[in-house]
Amino acid sequence: MNRGSAAGRPGTKRDVPAPPLTIGLEEEVLLLDPRTFAPAPVAAQALERLGGDPRFTSELPADQLEITIGPAQTVRELTAALAAARRDLATALDGLAVPAAAGVHPTAPVAGQLQSGARYDALHLEFGELARRQQVCALQIHVDLGERGRTVVVHDALRSHLPEIAALAANAPFQAGRDTGLASARPVVCRLLPRQGVPPALGGHDGWQRELAWGDAAGALPDTGRWWWELRPHPRFGTLEVRVPDAQTTVTDAAAIAAFVHALTASLAARHDAGVALPVHPTWRIEELRWRACRDGVAAMFADLDTGAQRPVHDILTERLRDLAPMAERLGCDAELADAARLLGAGGGCAAQREIAARAGIGSVPAWLASRYVESVIDRETGGVPPGRATAP
Numbered sequence: 001m002n003r004g005s006a007a008g009r010p011g012t013k014r015d016v017p018a019p020p021l022t023i024g025l026e027e028e029v030l031l032l033d034p035r036t037f038a039p040a041p042v043a044a045q046a047l048e049r050l051g052g053d054p055r056f057t058s059e060l061p062a063d064q065l066e067i068t069i070g071p072a073q074t075v076r077e078l079t080a081a082l083a084a085a086r087r088d089l090a091t092a093l094d095g096l097a098v099p100a101a102a103g104v105h106p107t108a109p110v111a112g113q114l115q116s117g118a119r120y121d122a123l124h125l126e127f128g129e130l131a132r133r134q135q136v137c138a139l140q141i142h143v144d145l146g147e148r149g150r151t152v153v154v155h156d157a158l159r160s161h162l163p164e165i166a167a168l169a170a171n172a173p174f175q176a177g178r179d180t181g182l183a184s185a186r187p188v189v190c191r192l193l194p195r196q197g198v199p200p201a202l203g204g205h206d207g208w209q210r211e212l213a214w215g216d217a218a219g220a221l222p223d224t225g226r227w228w229w230e231l232r233p234h235p236r237f238g239t240l241e242v243r244v245p246d247a248q249t250t251v252t253d254a255a256a257i258a259a260f261v262h263a264l265t266a267s268l269a270a271r272h273d274a275g276v277a278l279p280v281h282p283t284w285r286i287e288e289l290r291w292r293a294c295r296d297g298v299a300a301m302f303a304d305l306d307t308g309a310q311r312p313v314h315d316i317l318t319e320r321l322r323d324l325a326p327m328a329e330r331l332g333c334d335a336e337l338a339d340a341a342r343l344l345g346a347g348g349g350c351a352a353q354r355e356i357a358a359r360a361g362i363g364s365v366p367a368w369l370a371s372r373y374v375e376s377v378i379d380r381e382t383g384g385v386p387p388g389r390a391t392a393p
Contacts (some may be wrong), residue, residue: 021269021331022144023078023262024070024239027254028137028247029089030105030369031063031097037366039063039105039135040097041113049092055085060120061135062113065089065099071144075262075333079255083375086251090374100369101254103172103186103246104136106353106362110176110189111135127193134193136186137247139169141258142239143265149205151233151240154268156201157278160305161264162230162244163289164320167313168340169245169257170297171349174362183297183350184246187230187290194220198286199229208233230290240265249349250375256343259336263324266331281305297348317344 033040041062050056057066067085072078089099111132114124124131145151170183182188190196202208212235215221224235230244242261248254272278285305292300293313300313321341328337346352356368 021146021262021266022071022073023075023258024068024072024142024144025078025082025254025258026138026140026142027067027069027082027101028059028139029065029067030100030102030137030247031065031093032100032105032366032370034095034098037098037100037370039108039112042097043115045096046089046093049096050089053088056089058115058117058120060114060123060131062115063135064137070142074331075255075259075336078258079251079336082254083251086374098370099373100366101137101139101247101249101373102349102353102369103138103170103184104175104189106174106357106365106369107177108135130192133189136172136189138186138243139245139247139254139257141242141245141261143242143262144237144239145265145269146238148233148235148238150269150272151238152202152205152208153272153278154265155199155231155233155240156203156280157268157272158231158240158242158265159198159201159283159286160279160281162198162242162286163293163302164313164317165242165257165261165264166230166244166290167293167296167298167300168260168317168344168348169248170293171246171248171253171353173350173353174357174365177362179354179357179362182295183299183348184294186246187294190228193228195226195228197230198283198290199227199231200283201280202233208235246349249352249369249372252339252375253343253349255333255336256339259328259333260321260324260340262331262333263328263337264320267324267327270327279305297350298344299347314344 031040031042031046043058043062043065046065047058055067059066069078069081069085093099112135114120114132145154172184172186173179173182175185212221212224221227232241245257248257268278289302292302298314301310302313302316303310321337324337328334353365356365
């Protein structure tokens with residue numbers, strides 16, 4: 001959701017800008033009843049137990065929290081911090097709720113309770129029942145590009161890759177106890193609100209400022225955090241926030257998505273720095289691929305944004321991962337990028353959820369998600385496997 005947060009929050013309080021290409025993330029977390037695994041609207045009580053820990057904040061739904069991590073120098077550092085935050089959250093929630101991560105709760109009603117507070121009450125007043133339907137969770141990844149003009153140039157080019165990220169990170173096949181037929185139902189829910197999906201090209205920093213000024217004058221953007229597209233720059237800090245991924249069930253999968261985004265963003269920035277003109281494609285073409293990613297995930301057929309020629313997204317992502325490998329090695333996230341290849345080969349998180357549902361029914365999926373939430377990071381040296389990787393109810 002992140003309806004109330006400022007763009008680029010990880011690192012925005014720093015006095016001195018972080019070195020370029022540092023990375024942060026925000027993970028939206030489901031809070032589940034420890035007996036029924038239904039949504040537990042206990043976010044306020046959970047935050048009291050967490051005692052003001054700045055890593056944890058509220059969200060619009062009363063059955064969600066958000067974890068904020070970063071900025072970090074590497075995805076590996078980020079992953080360790082996320083794993084620690086997940087463990088600390090699970091400990092603090094003991095007896096009150098259990099945490100889990102997915103794009104949408106598989107069996108919950110389509111509308112839920114909302115958190116109270118001035119910002120959230122205003123959103124409820126403006127959007128009514130549609131606000132209560134925003135029961136969705138994202139993984140938002142921030143990359144610091146160091147300079148606002150560079151950030152906006154990379155933003156306009158990275159738009160074309162949002163469908164690839166969405167396909168790899170699709171993790172929400174179920175809603176209200178039914179298989180939606182989609183790899184991710186989350187973007188369908190998000191679309192009920194304005195400024196969703198693929199953002200417009202901004203055409204440079206001045207263009208970005210003009211859009212913000214118009215939104216302010218029109219009453220659409222009382223603050224820049226209302227720029228809710230699946231990709232957005234921060235107007236002050238030069239960070240770029242990738243908001244298209246679903247929340248990932250395990251730490252390892254979250255790290256894989258973060259590594260893919262980190263290496264891809266750095267690769268585009270390097271090409272820009274080398275004087276290469278980055279392509280900027282029409283929004284409607286990217287939106288067409290975004291829909292295919294939503295529907296079919298890594299099993300989708302994508303079309304070339306220039307020619308329209310179609311290819312399996314699995315082949316496109318396989319090539320992309322190969323091309324990004326040298327950059328990932330320079331960034332220190334080569335092992336995590338290899339996990340992105342594993343995630344691709346497994347069909348993504350949506351395939352894992354469907355496998356559990358096929359074995360034990362959709363009703364068993366929330367408990368399985370909770371069982372996978374607190375996961376040890378793979379020991380790269382020993383080749384250990386995180387606990388629970390092969391387990392199921």
